[in-house]
């Protein structure tokens with residue numbers, strides 16, 4: 643379903659002014675992953691003249707209040723949502739927003755749980771709980787460690803022959819994982835304690851890297867806030883796979899799974915078929931949709 647793989651023969655290009663105007667509702671008319679046409683310019687650089695239609699993309703607003711959206715990347719084979727449980731602490735509200743956006747824009751997504759080496763006995767319980775919630779919702783979780791190399795080989799295999807996106811909060815180890823996958827790559831990484839001191843992001847560019855084992859990975863700067871791009875109230879639950887499955891069984895259609903009698907989703911939350919945390923996340927998103935519209 644996704645565009646053919648790029649050939650790795652970089653040409654430096656600039657964007658033509660007209661192109662900027664076309665994408666006026668997004669802060670970036672051109673996103674990493676875009677397939678473009680370019681013409682040779684006078685100074686040896688190419689001039690980008692058009693962008694091919696995107697097969698898919700991930701888009702966000704920096705906050706719910708912002709009017710403009712930002713396209714994180716396009717034409718993605720698999721988006722890997724990188725997270726940790728601790729150091730930094732997982733923010734499930736953020737994860738859920740990212741996952742909803744992937745569903746809405748038809749981007750296949752998996753969760754990479756990094757820094758597995760840091761979890762002690764007590765935290766393993768946290769891990770089980772986390773897995774119950776997200777595997778229960780239908781997502782694949784791969785436990786990895788850039789430090790010990792856990793499952794890096796598996797990841798390398800998975801990433802062959804496609805464009806993969808690594809995204810997530812700052813400090814979860816996106817760049818470290820990519821470095822672990824290919825010894826030719828030396829992306830900048832930073833010690834976690836520096837983040838707290840300066841609130842800084844180590845990766846500041848959206849950049850695609852070829853892997854020597856095959857495939858391409860897009861490294862991205864850490865994301866702080868993830869504002870959903872507008873969607874209809876009735877539509878939101880379609881992007882929670884575990885709710886979508888039961889949708890047909892609700893008495894009313896459309897059902898927002900809030901106040902409606904005979905709601906199968908609410909029943910599923912009550913008897914723990916659907917995680918209460920995910921349902922709360924859903925309610926939070928519905929609320930905000932209302933407020934910021």
Ligand SMILES: Nc1nc2c(ncn2[C@@H]2O[C@H](COP(=O)(O)OP(=O)(O)OP(=O)(O)O)[C@@H](O)[C@H]2O)c(=O)[nH]1
Pocket residue numbers: 756757758759760786787788789790810811812813814815816817818819830831832833834842843844845846862863864865
């Ligand atoms: N213990 C442990 N530390 C890790 C692991 N992966 C990354 N780190 C450390 O976590 C810190 C942050 O890693 P980065 O790779 O810079 O994180 P990032 O997600 O790319 O961060 P941004 O570029 O700011 O978005 C570094 O100090 C890494 O050494 C891991 O698997 N285990």
Ligand SMILES: [Mg+2]
Pocket residue numbers: 816817818830831844845861862863864
């Ligand atoms: Mg980074």
Ligand SMILES: [Zn+2]
Pocket residue numbers: 892893897898899900902904905906907908
């Ligand atoms: Zn319902």
